Amino acid sequence: MIKLIISAFLAIAVSISTVVIYYWRDSHYDPSQMDLVGMFILLPFVICILILSPYFIYKTIQYYRNEKLQQQKNQELTALKNDKKQQDKSKNEQDVEHHRLNILSSAAWHCFGENEEILQSMTQFKSPELDFQLTNNFGLPLLSYRIAELDQWLEKADLDEEKLFSNTRERRIQQLIQQQLQKHAHSMHAIAQQLKRSALFYDNEFAYQYRMHPGWNPENQYDYKVENDDLLKQEIVEEVAQLNRLNIHILIAESLVHSWDDQAYQAQLLQQLEHDYAFLIDHVHIEFHFLARQSAYAACMTLLQDIAQQSEEASLIIMADSEIDQEWVDENFWQHEQYIASEYAASWCLTAEQVALEEITAVQILKMSHHVKKLEKDLIGQQLDLSAQLETEQAFVLLLDEAKKSKSLQQLQQNFNPVGISSEYFIYIQSFIGNTQCFGHVLGLMLLTQMRDNVITMAYSLEQPHTYIYCENKNPEHAETLPLIA
Incomplete structure (x- = not known):
């Protein structure tokens, strides 16, 4: 200008x-x-x-x-x-959010064994074994975490099950799910009884279906058109806590979404539950969750929060994954020459805190705290006393991440050192599942309920750094040895 x-x-x-x-x-x-x-x-x-x-x-x-x-x-x-x-x-000022769940029964299966045996082997740093059925590109056997007993289950599988899933990996996952389902037989029976009594008291339509169901006939030889009419009039129904449905959530790897026949398998499971426990199909809801590694843990946490809000329903969560399959190993071997395949399963039968069942009580209480800034403050708020456990050298904290980076280790120290929890109390789950990492965090979370030697156990993941999960054991034998303020 x-x-x-x-x-x-x-x-x-x-x-x-x-x-x-x-x-x-x-x-x-x-x-x-x-x-x-x-x-x-x-x-x-x-x-x-x-x-x-x-x-x-x-x-x-x-x-x-x-x-x-x-x-x-x-x-x-x-x-x-x-x-x-x-x-x-x-x-930053968001209030800490708490959720509580009743654990009715829990189970886990790994090549190290079942339930507590898995964690015992992990604390002893057990390594994978040579698998002569899986080979690399040179025909040499690979290391794997194969469940040998599962091979025997497959040999005994019915022909119908073999037709349902022809792929080796899918068949192994199916057998893992079946094995986990059997471990909750007592809980399933109690839930079936509660559903029946609740229907008899609250729902006339379902009450008639239950009375007509062969599984609920004591003699199983009545003439239903005559005898059951008399039973309808004579039976005295007492008031019980209302229970409307059993939800079964099956967590499967996302890589199986296009090959897994969920509708056929759902029909098979419903038929099995109806036959074994006399469930009405209308009272059972089965849902398959195909999850990726990046979202599996977050999806599981969301699922647990949803269950905590279900005041008139019971839930069974079954997670199963297997990569013990030569075809699958061949597909992934080019990415990782030292690929270690694994297989594992875990499950929880649980309800919201307010749900009360007559024939079964909670053996453990699962507590989830979200938006926690300071662990020490949250422990005081939850009235959890770790002083007795800190005097021992027994691990009671499951870390769900690979804490190999110095930044991760520093963050763990900042969170746990103020309450006196050092590295000797940690168990690193990721080191014992090889490269089958899709549900690694979920497995670690569900193994939390298998640490029954402690009154209080914890699980933590850096994926959600402000979330802490606690498990309070209700076993009277352990309650006597380790005091708990709660």
């Missing part, structure tokens, strides 16, 4: 000066000093201002317009910053 003004002024000054000089020469005019200043400086300046005035007006208007827009942008930016600060402040 300054260059424009100077250029215009010089051009006008030169033009006017040329005209005035020639005029004065022809007219023999003798200019004074004031004439020189006026003609060569003031007049070009005034004419320059007049010519450039529209440009100055335009620039002035544009300047004020831009200033106004800039002020609006600054105000919006300030408002956004204030909103973000307010959101961050609200997030």
